[in-house]
Amino acid sequence: MKINLLPKNETKWRWMLGLSMGCWTALSAQTPLPLTDVSAFKNPTKTWSIVGGVTGSPKDAALKGQKGTGVLLATPGKGSSQTDYLVTNTEHGDLKLSLDFMLPQGANSGVYLMGRYEVQLYDSWGVQHPKASDCGGIYERWDENRKPNGYEGHPPRMNAAKAPGLWQHLEVEFEAPKFDGSGKKIANARFVKVVLNGTIVHQNLEVFGPTRAALFTDEKARGPLAFQGDHGPVALRNISMELLDKAPVTVGPVQYTFYTGKFNTIPKLDTMKAKPVRTGTAEKLSSVLADGRSDFLIVFNGTIQAPEADNYQFILQWMELGQLIIDGRTVFDGELSFDKPRTIDVPLTAGEHKFTLLHAKNKSWLPKVLGLYVQRKGSHLQELHGFGSVPDTDPVPVxxxxxxxxxxxxxxxxxxxxxxxxxxxxxxxxxxxxxxxxxxxxxxxxxxxxxxxxxxxxxxxxxxxxxxxxxxxxxxxxxxxxxxxxxxxxxxxxxxxxxxxxxxxxxxxxxxxxxxxxxxxxxxxxxxxxxxxxxxxxxxLSRTVSxxxxxxxxxxxAKGKTITALSKGLYLIDGDYYVQTGAKAQVVTNNGGQELRVSGSPSVQYELIW
Structure with a gap:
């Protein structure tokens, strides 16, 4: 046995907050790409077709399409080239993207953000030490005059790829390169997060230029989404995009008032008899402005400038008691803990809005935390609190x-x-x-x-x-x-x-x-x-029960909603995994679902494959 004690920069509660933040940023309004035909794409070649579904298996080098709509299927031939890339009519800058993909055995494809920066799609089933060319990798840049030719590729943190013939899920949050008024690049493109089958495989990763086989060799503020269609079969479905191009809110300096004492409820300020210990002005609200770790109330007053009328999501994070008031209306009043933030939808008109945030804390053993975030459809998540307001604490080992x-x-x-x-x-x-x-x-x-x-x-x-x-x-x-x-x-x-x-x-x-x-x-x-x-x-896994x-x-x-017999002894369970057996099995309906059963045998061997 090998036991590792690795330093961890955040405690459990901070780690859980990070998970929560990941969930918050997923509260997006992605627009599905219609796949009833190929009209969303520029000049698609015959490599691509619309089908109603596809099937594969762990050892098939091809995918089989069924009649219908909702799925894009690429079946490149011998003469396929870069002209067989599927390119969207829509161009994007900052973007959230999600899609499902399926690959047969040995297949190779890719998703090009802005037509320039590739997230690799590859049959990497079973690879123990993935490279940049494996599934979820950020592909290398390429220069024929360099040795080696490939450079600046980024392998996924771990191999999260599934077996061929299974649907897999990809999520990407991407920031486009930024340019000044003269056209000079002032910030590189960045993969904020790449998630493959529920696993984060990249985070906060800069790319310094287009990757190999990109459609364009230059860099711009906007570009189309492209899917590689010349290297092997691939199926795509549930393609959704959210363009993150809406203006952020702006927040002016906040006035704060700090009180000491035990506050078991949030008081009404106009009738409160307690005298403030300190008042002042800060650039942003922050828990750091409260003395000590317990027995206090801190009150913030400020303004939010909404760039346009819209529905804004305010995400609240504090320990113990708090209240948020916007334009004189209490939008939330209650107790929170670090792992259970609260998201409140607030419609705002364009212009200035006054807000008041009150926070009371009485337990010294709890960390001092105060976070206020805002986002809306088509915009990045914004932190309205200052540095250290949601602090790290002492490290613990993993x-x-x-x-x-x-x-x-x-x-x-x-x-x-x-x-x-x-x-x-x-x-x-x-x-x-x-x-x-x-x-x-x-x-x-x-x-x-x-x-x-x-x-x-x-x-x-x-x-x-x-x-x-x-x-x-x-x-x-x-x-x-x-x-x-x-x-x-x-x-x-x-x-x-x-x-x-x-x-x-x-x-x-x-x-x-x-x-x-x-x-x-x-x-x-x-x-x-x-x-x-x-x-x-x-x-x-191979399993023998007797x-x-x-x-x-x-x-x-196995049990699931749908069990499909693919070939003799091979079954697909809910599209998530395969069961393979030499025994005589039967698919049985039970309690609104299906089960794969074997009866009358003293011993059964079967494999679970995913």
Whole structure:
């Protein structure tokens, strides 16, 4: 086992704030690109067509289209060239972009921001050490006179790519290069964030010029979005764009008044008897202007200049009590904590608006936090508070575990998706298995269920092992994460709701020579066993479930909304992952969904591939 204690620049609450901010910036109004035809693009070639859907598989080098609309499909031929790029009629500067894409085996494509800066789309399934040419990478710039020719490429932080034939999701927040009045570049283009399949693979990354095979060699303030169509098949859907070109609000200096004392509610200022300790003027509101960490009230008064009539989103962040008043109307009054910010929609007319913000804090052990943000459709998120108002605190370590030459096992609690501490939905007996091949999983010992599996780095144990531990939980370090919550492999044959986990009795596990466990249970009058190991050098999991001396048991290999048989023994589950088996399986409708079941067999082997 290898355990790393890495310095972390932010505490847990600050990290959670960062996650919240990521959610806030996603509150956008992206405009879907209509895909009923190709009229949104300039002179599209026959390489591109509109279809109603596509299918692939882990080993197919092509994608098959179905009749209909809503999906763009590229099928380049031998003579394909840069003329087969698909270029939007719309040009953009700063931009938020989201889309789904599908690649067959070995395929290569790309998304060019402004037709100049490429985010690579590539079949990188199973690559353990990604390069700039792998999926999610920012491709190299190119110069025939340099050695090497390629330079300034940026590989993704980790390989978050899925298997060929699965839909994948890409989100990009991009800032265009900036120019002064004379046309001189004063700021480089920047990828604010690139998210592949839910994993941040780039953040705050500058690019100094167009990447290889761009449509243009120069740089400008605006340009079209382009999709590479000459290197291999690719399918695209759900393409949405938000142009971030609206003017920001402006905020003048604020007047502040500071009071000491315990305020259990936000008082009415016109009847309050407390005398201020200090008053003054500041460039921006800030928690730093309050003395100490508790027993105070601070009041800010200022003006916001709205550039035009619109709906503005104010995002509030403080510890304990606060109130925001705009134009004499209380838009929010209540208690907040660092991990639960509040977003308030406020319609504003063009022009000046007065605001008052009050904040009271009484608990010294809580950090001093005060944040006020604003955004609207088509604009960047703005911080209206000053530096240090949402501060960092003392660093804590990130404690990671990495398997070397054998399987590693660690235990922790795990929260079910959508629930937090105190909700009562915590899995208490979870074993995390890390394999040197780079594929790992979390196993619920109570229900014989693989809760989730992932590739890449193994696990973060900080919450369980740092000091006394907090929630006693662990989290995957790798990506993509395959969530299999509630998919027990057990059921009674013939039942419409085949879940026999109520009669399951855990009996421990045996380890093979490299540490792969065989889980043992008593069930249905016999012994149920579950053996899991890596598949194809970490590209998936192979699972063998069996029942000895038992009866009337069905195996449930998968469940979902839609299960599609792609070929003999290969099934697609909700478009998220594949199940492959040599057993005679049956798709059964159950509780409004579908299940893949095998009955009448003492043992079944199958693979989970994603």
């Amino acid at each position: 404690i990671t575990v990495h398997p070397r030459d054998q399987v590693e096992q660690v235990r922790s609690f795990v929260y079910m998706p959508g629930y937090n501490e105190g909700d009562g939905h915590k899995k208490l007996r979870v074993l995390h298995l890390g394999d040197p091949s780079g594929v790992h999983y979390s196993y619920d010992l109570d229900q014989a269920t693989v809760l989730m599996s992932w590739r890449g780095a193994f696990i973060n144990m900080s919450d369980a092992w740092h000091e006394r531990g907090e929630a006693q939980t662990a989290s995957p370090l790798g990506s993509p994460v395959l969530a299999l919550w509630g998919t027990s492999p057990l059921g009674m044959a013939g039942s419409t709701t085949p879940d026999s986990t109520a009669g399951l009795v855990y009996k421990g596990y045996r380890l093979d020579e490299v540490g792969h466990p065989t889980f043992r249970y008593q069930l249905a009058g016999g012994e149920f066993t579950d053996f899991i190991r890596p598949y194809e050098n970490g590209r998936g 029942l000895k001396d038992g009866s009337n048991l069905a195996y449930r290999l």
